[in-house]
Structures are given as structure tokens and as C-alpha cells.
Amino acid sequence: MDQQHEMHGMTPGMATDDMGNRALVERYLMALRGDDLTAIAQFFADDVEIEWPQSGEHFKGKQTCLNVFANYPGGSPKLVDVRRITVDGGLAVGEVVLDYPDGKRYQTVAIVQLRDGKIVHETDYFAEPFPVPEWRIQYATTG
Numbered sequence: 001m002d003q004q005h006e007m008h009g010m011t012p013g014m015a016t017d018d019m020g021n022r023a024l025v026e027r028y029l030m031a032l033r034g035d036d037l038t039a040i041a042q043f044f045a046d047d048v049e050i051e052w053p054q055s056g057e058h059f060k061g062k063q064t065c066l067n068v069f070a071n072y073p074g075g076s077p078k079l080v081d082v083r084r085i086t087v088d089g090g091l092a093v094g095e096v097v098l099d100y101p102d103g104k105r106y107q108t109v110a111i112v113q114l115r116d117g118k119i120v121h122e123t124d125y126f127a128e129p130f131p132v133p134e135w136r137i138q139y140a141t142t143g
Helices: 003-007 016-033 037-043 062-070
Strands: 044-052 057-060 078-088 091-099 105-115 118-127
Touching: 016 037, 016 078, 016 091, 016 105, 037 044, 037 062, 044 062, 057 062
Parallel strands: 044 118
Antiparallel strands: 044 057, 078 091, 091 105, 105 118
16 A cells, blocks of 8 residues: 555545545544534534443434533543544544543544434544553554
């Protein structure tokens, strides 16, 4: 795979629908980065659902999801890095880094389902970084 395609997470021969869905997810992440709720709303289907399995929360409907973002104590977490986006048809997976108002940084995986150019379902998993255990250092690479 050439560097340009690898850098953007695209593979040569990617289907046109995949490219369109990838562009949609990229624009959604940029709206999240800018904390632009008006733009974010444009990406959600009216019946969108967002799930956070680690806390057991499940939000249903566009306005409910936007209210969660708008009312997060200290402001919504800030998207600071997009590590990778992978798209296959109507399914996209994004790996991103979020900074929280309390100063903690989380590695996050978002699994996004798309239908008719809108986000219909998103499941997010959050993990705090942790040091490499001593016994694994000899096997690990960084970066």
C-alpha cells in the first residue's frame, strides 16, 4: 500500500460508497473536534442511538444525544487526534484520542453505523492509557 493511501486509511480500489461514508465520518469527527453541535446534528439521523457499554448508558434520538454533548460537566471531551478510520459499506470504525475536562486522556474506539448518509448508531469504548508492564517491555515497540 502506498504512503498516501495508508496515511488516510484508504486502500486502492476502495468502493465509491466507502469513500463517501469515510468522508462523512471525517466531517463528523471534525465537527466533534470543533465542538460544533449544529454541525454534529446534521450527521445524526432523527432516530440515532449512542451506546457507552462501559457505563451501560444508551441514548436514543437526535436531541437526546445532542443534549448529552451540550451538558457534559466542564464541556464535552475534546477530540485531539484521529488515529485511524476504517470503513466497510455502512460500518465505520474510528480510533481517536479524547482529552476530558478533568485533564485525563482516553483512547477511544467508535463503531458507527451509517444509513442514507446519516449516523444511525454509534457505540463508543473508552480506555485510559497505561504503562507497558515490565515483563512485556522486551517485546513491545512504541508508536
